[in-house]
Amino acid sequence: MADRPLPKTNEADTRAFWEATRDSRLTYQKCSDCGTVVFYPRRHCTGCLGRNLVWEESAGCGSVYTYSVVRQSYHPFFRDKVPYAVAWIDLDEGPRLLSNVVGVDDPVSDIRIGMRVAVTWEEHDDLCIPLFEPDED
């Protein structure tokens, strides 16, 4: 079975994010000057262009902002996973990140916009990939 394509972990802006995933910590940046939440990781604040960003840790809970179901993939890793959901997840702390919703029987009928989700981790040698699964009472 093919391996998931993984991000580079040696890039200046994203290294700290991926290092934190090794410990199952989902992090994001926040501007010390204006309070803007910044995600994906970068060097400057998207609100004020300042460089005083600090790392914060998310509890890993959020909701589905929107999603799409992939029914056909030619990549060897994803080919066996169809149909699967690609979703924008709004974390409760503010960041919006692209991920997958997993742990559902049928992504076509079992996912909806606004649905509560929680992070779950797919482990690899040098990092973990944050995925999301339903978290509804």
Ligand SMILES: [Zn+2]
């Ligand atoms: Zn700022």
